[in-house]
Amino acid sequence: MSAAEPKPVSMFDVARRAGVSHQTVSRVVNDAPMVAAATRAKVKAAIADLGYRPNRSARTLAGGTVRSVTVFTFDTSLYGTAETLRGIEDAASAAGFTVLVSVLDPEQTYTEGDILGRLSHDGAPAIVIAHDETTHRARRILRKAQPGAVVATGDDMLLAEPDADDWLVPLDDRLVAKRATKYLLSMGHRTVHYLAMPGKARRQDGWSEALVEAGIEPHEVVRSGWTIGSAAAAAAGLVADPEVTAIMCGNDDLAFGVLHAAHHAGRSIPGDLSVIGCDDSPMAAYHVPGLTTVDLDFRGVGRSAFELLRQRLEGGPKPRPAWRSPELIVRETSGPPRQRGPHPL
């Protein structure tokens, strides 16, 4: 692009000229209802004056009245993914966009053509919920093919990608797990064990950092699948060991599996064993006993990802993140370890 090429007119320039909000400009451009006739005329005049042309990728080829965004994601039945998607849908629907979801199978390797072929049209805007190697790869492909029309959300490994840019909504999974582990240590547990989901290494990193900073050598991580059942099976050894007094789990479903296994092993919660999840899924508050976990506001993350994409398409300033900070929710599955005699050396 030559330096002499004029900066394209943005929706914000039109808004300033017409003396209205950029949302109003967006509504006029997209023939949305709820705009007074006089306002509409003012906006149309400003558009004509400035020679504003809406970003092509913000509009479909089919006449420009339906705008869509394609979301690339991992398994939508997981709580974090489902909630992020709900947040994207809420914000997109309010802005008059339709959402198409494309679920990528972690077992498959997709070519560039496979990924781009899933867009509703060439250059269609996309959000990637980057969660595993397959979704990260999809993000790279989209970023390369249409850098101006893609936004990604995921854990903070996004920031470490070689092509990382500012159009990301990263969640600090490492910090989340670190704080939860520190909370358990602060109650007097001599160590904390970790039950890991497939992939998703950042939470595990945070757990191990908390231990190392406290001068504790982390035990080997125990690996689980995604289901409650696989967690119950994977944790059988941990819950049978009376030396294990605290387990941090990769997510809430894994924690429910551990609690089930602990119940059948006759261990009392939290007297014999503290268990912490991560997600604050709907069951967490209604499980008996209530699950201590971390609220991650995935829905807010999804809404933020959509707003970021919209600003990107419309040439507006980068919006501030609008989700709640992760928060430890202490319920009934965590507490100090039972008093015991001195540790046998």
Next chain:
Amino acid sequence: MSAAEPKPVSMFDVARRAGVSHQTVSRVVNDAPMVAAATRAKVKAAIADLGYRPNRSARTLAGGTVRSVTVFTFDTSLYGTAETLRGIEDAASAAGFTVLVSVLDPEQTYTEGDILGRLSHDGAPAIVIAHDETTHRARRILRKAQPGAVVATGDDMLLAEPDADDWLVPLDDRLVAKRATKYLLSMGHRTVHYLAMPGKARRQDGWSEALVEAGIEPHEVVRSGWTIGSAAAAAAGLVADPEVTAIMCGNDDLAFGVLHAAHHAGRSIPGDLSVIGCDDSPMAAYHVPGLTTVDLDFRGVGRSAFELLRQRLEGGPKPRPAWRSPELIVRETSGPPRQRGPHPL
């Protein structure tokens, strides 16, 4: 269409001529791997001999190597929807189709243009997971616009639609709830109360039929929202009433809410109160106590819906339904009512 117009050549005609399966023809048509060169040549010869042209709606406009199906659905975070979607994705992926998901907001009214605009291209094949008025309406719109490229799954109210055809995968929700209610009555409960989800009236119909057939006047249904929390609040009155000994719930999440409320009201399960869900969601087996519920094999339903769509596109015979019959899974939340003195008249 005039009576003299020849019947179009189908993939099955090609398969017969080439002496291969229709799946092999499908693979050749779609340039999929795993076909021996000699077989490919045989199929191509048969295609040329018969003048076979693949169904346009089975192939995208972008060169015909990527085929997609758009799934219209209600809230994807509900277990039944998420699992049906997984079943569709499994079968579609195995057949080389990509799946795009379009979530419809139950609060919105969509025009014909809104619905058709969400297809990846005009005539693109679609599956509707029909679950509420909005999704039923989408099915009608698609059925009218492109009758040969749409299949629907949902409860048996689908069969009562004025435009009902053979391309449906209905689940008999009424029968499911009737059997579960009869099971509770067979254990000696004098009546069964019902906690209802929004919409979804067929399960409720089955519950009330079972009672009426047993000569019992059904109590007023208690209404809940979709969340565990709303169910716990809605059931507060039921669980506080010692005359209530059995509650059938619209789905498992509602049952978890009832169990939480019962725990806090100090009622023992199943001694004081039997609770039955519907879905057999992953938590049901791992809840303490284990939830008695009905396994509905939503994943099998999803797979069947995709296979039905594929046969429809390829002009093949209607496949037989390939999902497991609903099955009552008796766990620990149901049992006979406690022995009591004669009922005070």
